Amino acid sequence: MTAKTPLLKVENVGIRFGGLKAVSDVNLELNQGELVGLIGPNGAGKTTFFNLLTGVYVPTEGMISLGSEKLNGLAPYKINQKGISRTFQNIRLFSDLSVLDNVKVAYHSLAKHSIVSSLLRLPSHFSGEKEMEEKAIEFLKIFKLESVMHEQAKNLPYGQQRRLEIARALAANPKLLLLDEPAAGMNPQETEELMNLIALIRERFSLTILLIEHDMLLVMGVCERIYVLDHGQLIAQGNPEQIRNNPKVIEAYLGEEVS
Numbered sequence: 001m002t003a004k005t006p007l008l009k010v011e012n013v014g015i016r017f018g019g020l021k022a023v024s025d026v027n028l029e030l031n032q033g034e035l036v037g038l039i040g041p042n043g044a045g046k047t048t049f050f051n052l053l054t055g056v057y058v059p060t061e062g063m064i065s066l067g068s069e070k071l072n073g074l075a076p077y078k079i080n081q082k083g084i085s086r087t088f089q090n091i092r093l094f095s096d097l098s099v100l101d102n103v104k105v106a107y108h109s110l111a112k113h114s115i116v117s118s119l120l121r122l123p124s125h126f127s128g129e130k131e132m133e134e135k136a137i138e139f140l141k142i143f144k145l146e147s148v149m150h151e152q153a154k155n156l157p158y159g160q161q162r163r164l165e166i167a168r169a170l171a172a173n174p175k176l177l178l179l180d181e182p183a184a185g186m187n188p189q190e191t192e193e194l195m196n197l198i199a200l201i202r203e204r205f206s207l208t209i210l211l212i213e214h215d216m217l218l219v220m221g222v223c224e225r226i227y228v229l230d231h232g233q234l235i236a237q238g239n240p241e242q243i244r245n246n247p248k249v250i251e252a253y254l255g256e257e258v259s
């Protein structure tokens with residue numbers, strides 16, 4: 001990939017559900033290392049767009065590429081292996097497992113030791129497990145979850161569950177991280193901590209991040225560029241200042257109080 005090749009390229013992508021065009025003719029590019037927002041009113045198609053990027057839905061039109069690889073039609077686990085990870089609007093954790101095991105499970109798909117060595121309990125199985133546990137604990141430190149690593153995930157306060165979800169997504173070592181409303185349900189202090197965490201992980205893991213979020217303080221505070229969806233179509237793109245002052249965006253979404 002040359003410096004000019006975008007990490008993610010989305011060309012004229014759309015999907016139809018019966019008569020509804022949930023996403024239509026979307027063009028979007030993300031460069032390596034960018035932190036970009038995706039905003040829009042309820043039902044605009046934002047989560048559907050993430051589902052298209054991650055292979056949950058196959059586009060009925062257009063092309064999605066990660067670097068030089070086409071992603072259309074690949075199964076979600078393949079797309080994950082190629083470097084796209086996501087979090088969900090409604091938290092999806094293994095609620096009865098410990099915090100540590102939630103991260104270890106995410107590592108398993110990448111583990112070097114083979115199924116055969118695991119089944120036969122060969123030395124390589126144990127060294128692989130140990131390495132995985134050490135890595136998982138390192139992660140939990142970054143997310144300030146080390147002190148609760150033996151708690152069941154379901155017993156964590158909401159803000160910590162959100163952080164654990166991001167930690168799990170990162171365990172797959174993605175190039176591109178898709179965050180679907182990570183601040184939903186958080187109080188202002190948790191949201192601010194999350195903002196700092198997003199900036200930190202972007203630096204630390206050389207990530208590219210696409211962020212769906214309704215909290216405008218968060219979006220405007222961390223994103224370099226923002227795309228705006230309305231009724232499945234992109235109606236604007238630009239830096240936070242341009243988006244804040246765009247009349248179409250104000251009318252469709254932001255309302256006059258934000259301008």
Ligand SMILES: Nc1ncnc2c1ncn2[C@@H]1O[C@H](COP(=O)(O)OP(=O)(O)OP(=O)(O)O)[C@@H](O)[C@H]1O
Pocket residue numbers: 017020022040041042043044045046047048049089
């Ligand atoms: N599998 C599906 N079958 C039919 N319609 C769907 C399906 N998935 C999404 N839709 C429709 O597509 C449109 C876009 O929904 P989507 O959830 O992507 O919006 P959103 O921008 O993420 O909204 P919100 O901010 O409320 O999460 C909605 O009208 C929704 O009902």
